[in-house]
Each structure stands twice: as structure tokens, then as C-alpha cells.
Amino acid sequence: MKTTADRLVIALGDPAGIGAEVTLKALAQPRPAGQEVVLVGCGRWLRDCHRRLLACSNTPLADPDDFSLEDVPLEQPVVPGVSSAAAGAASFAWLTRAVALVAAGGGRTLVTAPIAKASWQAAGHAYPGQTERLAELTGSTDAGMLFTALAPGGGWRLNTLLATTHIPLAEVSGRLTPELVSRRLEALLAFCRRFEGQPRLVVAGLNPHAGEGGHLGREEQDWLIATLQRWQSLHPEVRLEGPVPPDTCWLEAAAAWKGEGAGADGYLALYHDQGLIPVKLLAFDAAVNTTLGLPFLRTSPDHGTAFGIAGRGVARADSMAAAIRTAWELG
Numbered sequence: 001m002k003t004t005a006d007r008l009v010i011a012l013g014d015p016a017g018i019g020a021e022v023t024l025k026a027l028a029q030p031r032p033a034g035q036e037v038v039l040v041g042c043g044r045w046l047r048d049c050h051r052r053l054l055a056c057s058n059t060p061l062a063d064p065d066d067f068s069l070e071d072v073p074l075e076q077p078v079v080p081g082v083s084s085a086a087a088g089a090a091s092f093a094w095l096t097r098a099v100a101l102v103a104a105g106g107g108r109t110l111v112t113a114p115i116a117k118a119s120w121q122a123a124g125h126a127y128p129g130q131t132e133r134l135a136e137l138t139g140s141t142d143a144g145m146l147f148t149a150l151a152p153g154g155g156w157r158l159n160t161l162l163a164t165t166h167i168p169l170a171e172v173s174g175r176l177t178p179e180l181v182s183r184r185l186e187a188l189l190a191f192c193r194r195f196e197g198q199p200r201l202v203v204a205g206l207n208p209h210a211g212e213g214g215h216l217g218r219e220e221q222d223w224l225i226a227t228l229q230r231w232q233s234l235h236p237e238v239r240l241e242g243p244v245p246p247d248t249c250w251l252e253a254a255a256a257w258k259g260e261g262a263g264a265d266g267y268l269a270l271y272h273d274q275g276l277i278p279v280k281l282l283a284f285d286a287a288v289n290t291t292l293g294l295p296f297l298r299t300s301p302d303h304g305t306a307f308g309i310a311g312r313g314v315a316r317a318d319s320m321a322a323a324i325r326t327a328w329e330l331g
Contacts, residue, residue, distance in 0.1 A: 012041035013113025017305025057313030080311030088119030109331030128166030199265035203242030
């Protein structure tokens with residue numbers, strides 16, 4: 001009998017997007033012996049997707065009938081590439097069922113295919129993204145988004161944690177506090193210690209040139225520098241750098257990604273695009289969105305639903321394959 005240690009649960013994302021395609025392509029790649037996958041979605045829709053993709057994809061596809069299925073039927077038809085309330089309702093229901101399955105002991109980790117926030121909104125689900133819904137379902141008060149990717153040479157791993165996530169830029173400064181930054185550093189440290197016992201962590205500044213002594217913004221001078229100094233005093237074994245000017249913070253990471261030296265073990269970005277721009281420039285097909293602070297590990301590809309190519313069989317599954325591999329290795 002399979003145990004929960006053998007199972008990965010995969011929520012199939014927005015049915016109008018590329019979730020089913022990248023999942024079936026990723027599952028067609030070699031997988032560890034004994035790994036069981038449980039798919040959460042509509043069985044009839046998934047089999048229809050599989051038949052259509054066989055006719056247009058040049059990449060091997062796994063047969064959905066080879067996997068366990070938690071069947072949550074679509075209530076209304078959806079059209080590939082078209083955002084709709086029906087698609088939003090389905091992806092919301094699939095994520096909710098997947099979380100319940102893992103929480104009840106039906107799997108050890110959760111992998112989520114991309115959803116469309118606009119479709120969720122159209123269905124009446126006002127969440128900025130899956131991370132916030134996951135936090136609600138699990139009772140987590142401090143879920144965080146970390147993006148991890150193994151460099152092509154395999155010798156260095158890019159880890160970037162976001163201090164704030166899906167909020168407007170105008171709200172970032174007000175949301176950032178010494179307590180939040182300290183908690184995020186604790187989470188980043190715990191994750192990086194999976195790979196390095198005494199990691200080096202780098203914190204980006206908030207303002208241009210990290211405030212330039214207060215001339216380009218006061219946050220660094222008023223509280224961020226002091227917060228990092230206090231945190232460092234509590235963790236003398238950690239090499240902490242920052243706040244580093246954001247425009248140069250990831251230059252060392254870019255060199256390490258190409259195999260030219262080693263970057264830091266972890267980076268803390270203070271807002272969404274500050275961290276995601278360098279991550280996606282360096283590792284768009286390899287990076288994995290990893291949610292920290294939940295009772296279980298959750299991973300997801302770092303791309304969206306790609307409505308523009310949905311149903312055409314041309315979607316690349318690299319990031320989804322990385323998400324599945326990371327969930328298995330780190331869960």
C-alpha cells in the first residue's frame with residue numbers, strides 16, 4: 001500500500017490555461033521509482049485535453065489514466081485561452097480540494113498549476129493569488145513566497161524570498177516593518193540551511209541606491225539598517241549583507257547562474273517585482289514558486305496560464321517539471 005510519503009498532489013490550475021498540458025508533459029519525463037501522483041481536477045475535461053494535445057504536441061504526454069484522480073467535475077464548459085467565471089470557479093474548487101486532501105494525510109506535498117486571478121475574481125473569489133488562499137485554508141498567518149532554481153551547472157541554487165507579495169507598489173512601504181523583515185529572514189535562513197549550514201544572506205534595499213544615506217528615501221536609515229544589525233547579532237553564524245542597492249543586488253547571482261563563481265545562498269527582496277524581475281530574467285524556465293509557512297510544502301511553476309498559447313500543444317513544461325521535482329526532493 002502506498003503511504004503519504006509516496007504521494008504528490010497536483011491541482012491542475014485554470015482549465016482554460018496550460019495547466020493540464022504542462023502537467024502531462026512534466027509527468028511524461030522520468031520520475032523517481034515509487035512516486036505516486038494524485039491529480040485534482042475534472043476527469044472528463046482532462047481526458048479531452050489529453051486527446052486534443054496528442055494531435056498537436058510534439059512533446060511526449062503522460063496518459064492521465066495512469067494516475068490517481070480526485071475528480072471535481074466542471075460545472076460549465078470552458079474555452080481554451082478564454083478567461084471566465086466558470087474556469088475561475090473550477091480552479092478555485094480544485095485548489096481547495098487539493099489542500100483538503102494533503103491536510104487529511106492524502107499526500108506529503110502540493111504542486112499547483114497556474115491560475116488566472118481575473119477568472120477567480122469573475123467567479124467571486126477575491127484573492128490576490130493562490131498563496132493567500134493557501135494561507136487561509138491552512139490557518140497560516142505568515143505564508144511567504146520563495147523562488148528557487150538550480151543553476152544549469154548544478155553547483156549553485158538561486159533562492160529569493162519576497163518580503164511582501166501581491167500588493168500595489170504604493171502600499172509596500174507601509175506594509176514593511178522590522179518584525180516582518182525579521183520573520184522573513186528567519187524563514188529564508190531555515191530554507192537555505194537545507195543546502196548550507198552557515199548560509200550567506202543578502203537583503204535588498206527598498207529605495208534607489210538603498211536610500212543613499214537618506215537622500216533618496218528614509219526607510220533604510222530610519223529602521224531597516226538597525227533591523228538587520230539586530231538580526232545579525234542574534235545569528236552570528238550567518239553572513240548577512242544589506243541593505244544592498246537593488247540595482248546591483250543580483251549581479252553576483254547572474255554571474256553564479258552562468259557558473260562564474262558563487263552567489264549568496266539566499267536573497268530577500270522587499271517587494272514582488274524587485275525579486276521576480278531578476279529571478280525570471282535568470283531562471284524563467286527553471287524557477288519554482290515555493291510557499292513557506294504552511295503545514296506542508298507547496299510548489300508551483302513561476303509562469304502564468306499563458307492563455308495566448310493554451311490548447312496549441314506548444315507550452316514548455318520545464319518549470320512545471322522543476323516544481324514537481326522540487327516538491328519531491330524537499331517535501
